[in-house]
Amino acid sequence: MRALVARGFEDLTAVQTEVASADVARDLLVSAQTGSGKTVAYGLAIGDTLLADAERLERAAEPLALVVAPTRELAMQVERELTWLFEGVGGRIVSCVGGMDPRAERRRLEGGAHIVVGTPGRLRDHIDRRALDLSQLKVVVLDEADEMLDLGFREELEFILEAMPAERRTLLFSATLPDAIVSIARRFQRDAHRIETVSDTRGHADIEHRAIRVMPRQTDAVVVNVLRQQDAAAAIVFCSTREAVRRLHQTLAKRGFSAVLLSGELGQAERNRALEEIREGRARVCVATDVAARGIDLSNVELVIHADLPHDAEVFQHRSGRTGRAGRKGVSVLLAPASRKRKAELLLSDIGANPVWSGPPSAQDIRELDEQRLHEDPAISAPAGEGELEHARALVERMGADAVAVALLRLHRARLPEPEYVQDPGEWAAPRERRAPAVGQGGVAAPFEPREPRRRADFGDSVWFRLAIGRKQNADPKWLLPMLCRRGGVTRNEIGAIRIFDRETKVSIAADAAERFEATALGSEKGDVSITRADGPDASAPAPETRTAERAWSPHPKPEFNKPERVKSGYPKRDRGNVERPNAERPMPERADAAPAFAKHRADRPVHSKPHTAKPWGARPGRAPAGEAAGAPAHGKPFRAKPAHRASGFRPAVKAAKHAAAGSKKK
CATH class of the missing domain: 3.40.50.300 (P-loop containing nucleotide triphosphate hydrolases)
Incomplete structure (x- = not known):
């Protein structure tokens, strides 16, 4: 005691x-x-x-x-x-x-x-x-x-x-x-x-729960604005993975926050150093995973932000319990995109919390809070010392009251991180109810009435953006359109033409949504498609994705060859058109009658060989044409006589002897 x-x-x-x-x-x-x-x-x-x-x-x-x-x-x-x-x-x-x-x-x-x-x-x-x-x-x-x-x-x-x-x-x-x-x-x-001492129907009495709607890919910006709005002495931001902790910590450090991180990959000495900085006030934000933050006892934690939704209600309760400890008041802020709204509501319901859903704090709201806090700053309201008052009067006489006030305002704003531009997704609509089909007279279903098509935004003054991906990287509007909506925080109706070229893609965004799209989508992260500002595509050039029923024109048309009619034998094709009986056959012509026709067919046959290697009909390499003496050159090539074993049938005998010898060896 x-x-x-x-x-x-x-x-x-x-x-x-x-x-x-x-x-x-x-x-x-x-x-x-x-x-x-x-x-x-x-x-x-x-x-x-x-x-x-x-x-x-x-x-x-x-x-x-x-x-x-x-x-x-x-x-x-x-x-x-x-x-x-x-x-x-x-x-x-x-x-x-x-x-x-x-x-x-x-x-x-x-x-x-x-x-x-x-x-x-x-x-x-x-x-x-x-x-x-x-x-x-x-x-x-x-x-x-x-x-x-x-x-x-x-x-x-x-x-x-x-x-x-x-x-x-x-x-x-x-x-x-x-x-x-x-x-x-x-x-x-x-x-x-x-x-x-845990009530099943009531949340932690010392913790105020809040829920904020966020647009996709704006979670980091909303975290920045929530930290600026609350201005807590110490805050903990929870993420699901180590990679998310590392990325958010880098974002906050670039914005000017004094932040530390806690994850499983840190050694014990590094973890102790990070916690000591929070306790002593040298750092005001701690970005941590669930496991790394379990057991942390920081008496000055006034704010907990759930950048990623917890897996279940128990994890949510342990996260929120990092604030509001030992009778102190604390705030727990849950960030939920539209796709995770149902899970967020279930988590809040399981711990017995009934928060009011709202949009993220805007940059204008934060600037108004900064002015109010400046007026209530103890440095202004506290009485001045004798030496301070004399120095202040000297500054006013030398520079003027307006210049001193402007300098004070600039110094106050310089030590504060700049708020981010975020968008409020608005009230999420309730799920659409399925209507029963209308029934007409006699129990017959009424004819289907098509809905009115959605009106697209006016793209008279659109802004073009370039994506560093094209047809060679399998760019397709089926996945480009949802990606643009997710990264830029725009709707489908605010996206106009999508022109896909070989190595890049150009997209037009409605003028009223271009600033918002540029603030969130420009640049690229690891694994993302780079997006930059661009000029509109040439209006005189045909649309790259235009398709017609006819074959596209090619500068190198495929040649068409007229294949000659092949003749299987030396006899002319029979004409059976005047046959009286179906099974009747005309007598075969004599050899002497067919010879003139065969000679004419051989003379009319086209030659596909090169001019200097053209050969008369029937000539083959290595064989003398008919009518020439054996051993005479044929078309510039020496005549090679047939071997004796091929002419006399000796080769099959040699093969039989080899097979017989092989069989005896196996036996």
Whole structure:
């Protein structure tokens, strides 16, 4: 009690009062809101068990109490809280967390400890190496037990609980009580007293929930404006992935915010340095993932922004619990695009919050707030000192009152990040109801009445933009149109002609939407299509995507050849047109009658060979034409006589002999 009074405690929270009044011999199953003072609550329970009626603790030896936390940050926070709470009674607290030197932790354990605080993995490692002796343990605390199960520490948790003495006191604290937590409580607790300070129908009383509609690809800009509007002493922005954390942190740093990031890829020293900057006020914004931010205890956090929607209501509750801690007020802002509106409403409903949906704060609203804050700035309203007043009068006499006021206004605006231009998507329309088909007379369905076509925007004064992608990159309006709407924050009716060329594409945007499109879509990120301003395409040139039914003209037409009629034999084709009987056959002409016709056909046949290699009909390379002496050259090539084995049929005999020899070898 002396420690609580010295710390500035006037009243205990609900969970602290319930735990302090519970029986010191019973196990406890406690569910309370995040940030409701659970650490001090089970610190009081541990003190009742360890001290009993004594004024001070005995000399430290084997641990008497063990606190298991899911993350390093939460374990270190618990160590700090228990240190000042047990300092007056001689308590010694030792932490064992991942990322620290295990040899130094082993030396501290050998020196003795009353309370050990650690993460499941590191505690199991010390137990396996016999550096942590749990034989004298009187009480164990499982802090954020639901998060330990979500992170996959169930096996380590069961191993630690089984290594403890059977006669112990088990305190289980969790913001939510899923079935897995209830199962562990039934297995490792005995006649546990249930304490529940979480209401199923009411959200956290100290947190004001707000929901903001955002346009696609404007989330980062809306985060900037929300931070400028709230002007919180410290804020945490939650993202789903490490890449999103890194990208948003770079965006805020470029805008002039003093921001730090927390993700799983940072080492323990870097994480401690980032948290220390937030605590000391050197940084005002922390961009973090869900796992990295679990267990963070920053007393000055006044704002939480959900840049990405949480996966479920439990994660949403843990995120929001980073603010509004220990009776302080906080604000939780949820950003939701139109495509995720239904999920956002379900998340808010699950935690019992009923926020008012609104659009993002505009740049004009933020500038008006800046002027109001300037008038209320303590630097202006506070009384001036004697030296300051003399210097101020000298400045006014030298430069004039107007010049001094303008300089003050410029200095005030220079230290503030510039607000972003954002668009309010407006009220989301309710889903369209399906109408029953109209029925005419006699039960016959009425004729279908087509709807009026949507009117497109007036593109008399349109602005053209160039996309660095064309037909060779498979550019197609089917996916270009939704991409332009998503990146530029425009509707389909505000997009005009789309001209696709070989290596680029030009798009016309309505004049009233061009400024908005240029503010959000220009430039490119990793994997995006680069968009820049451009001049309109040549009106005299034909549209690139124009298609006609006829074949397109080509400068190199495909030649058409007149193939000659092929004759299978040397006889002329029979004319069966004058045959009287169907099966009748005309007698074959004599050879002497057919010879003149065959000679005429051979003379009329076109020659497709080159002029200098043209040969008479029937000539072949390597064979003398008929009527020439054997061995005479044919068309400039020497005549090659047929080998003797080919002429006499010797080759088949040689083949047969080879096959017979091969068969005998196989046998």
